[in-house]
Amino acid sequence: MLEELTNLISLQKVDLEIRGLLQIQEELPESMRELESRLAEVEATAAEKQQQLEEVKKQHRQVESEMAMLDEGITRSRQRLMEIKDNIEYKAMLKEIAFKEDRKDQKETEILELLEQVERINTDLLALNEELAGRRQELGRMQAKVQTEIAEQMEKMEVLQSQRRKLQETIGNQLLKRYDFIRERRNGTAITEVRQGVCQACHMNLPPQQFIELQMNQELMTCPHCQRIIYFAPPEDNGRPDSAQAA
DSSP states (O other): OOHHHHHHHHHHHHHHHHHHHHHHHHHHHHHHHHHHHHHHHHHHHHHHHHHHHHHHHHHHHHHHHHHHHHHHHHHHHHHHHTTOOOHHHHHHHHHHHHHHHHHHHHHHHHHHHHHHHHHHHHHHHHHHHHHHHHHHHHHHHHHHHHHHHHHHHHHHHHHHHHHHHHHHTTSOHHHHHHHHHHHHHTTTOOEEEEETTEETTTOOBOOHHHHHHHHTTOSOEEOTTTOOEEEOOOTTOOOOOOOOOOO
16 A cells, blocks of 8 residues: 555544544533533522512511501500590490401411411522532532543643644645545545445445556545545555545
């Protein structure tokens, strides 16, 4: 096999590994963003519950204040009742006291209902805060894991980029430009093997004569269908790059 072609195959293998690392680096933050999104949803729910709690507590204070005023009014009315001599005015005052006591009972009922709401909201908040703590811990672990994995991927990337630069030096500029041009337009794969006359990238048959000439490995050839650079590896040659996806 032509030495330049062999180096080109090795270059593509490195490029495919680099492509895989870049994809992993893109996917790692995505998994973290999903956790951040779920955490934000729970935080928003907890904030809404906290706001509800403040509103209910405000209502509770307002009703307590109103009930205190009713208590004070009932006390004054009872004191006034002791001073009234006129029967009609006395009955009117009793009616007023009864009305205020009825209002006080209503306020007491409201207070009980508001206290029940406070208890329910506090229970919900407790559960939400526990969930928040768990999700924050999970996010923290994920962040640490992602940072570690990214650091590892960067180390691998540096090694691969070094290998790529060395391989580029062994390939002519024109062929390298041709390789990069095809790679950019063919899903990262510019060179592919032909087996039994079939291009392993686009899975189309080569013309018989071209396949015969390809097996001689005397010149660079391209697939007439997908335009990728093609090569033939004898059965004993194990230096095959990963199979490409169909274009």
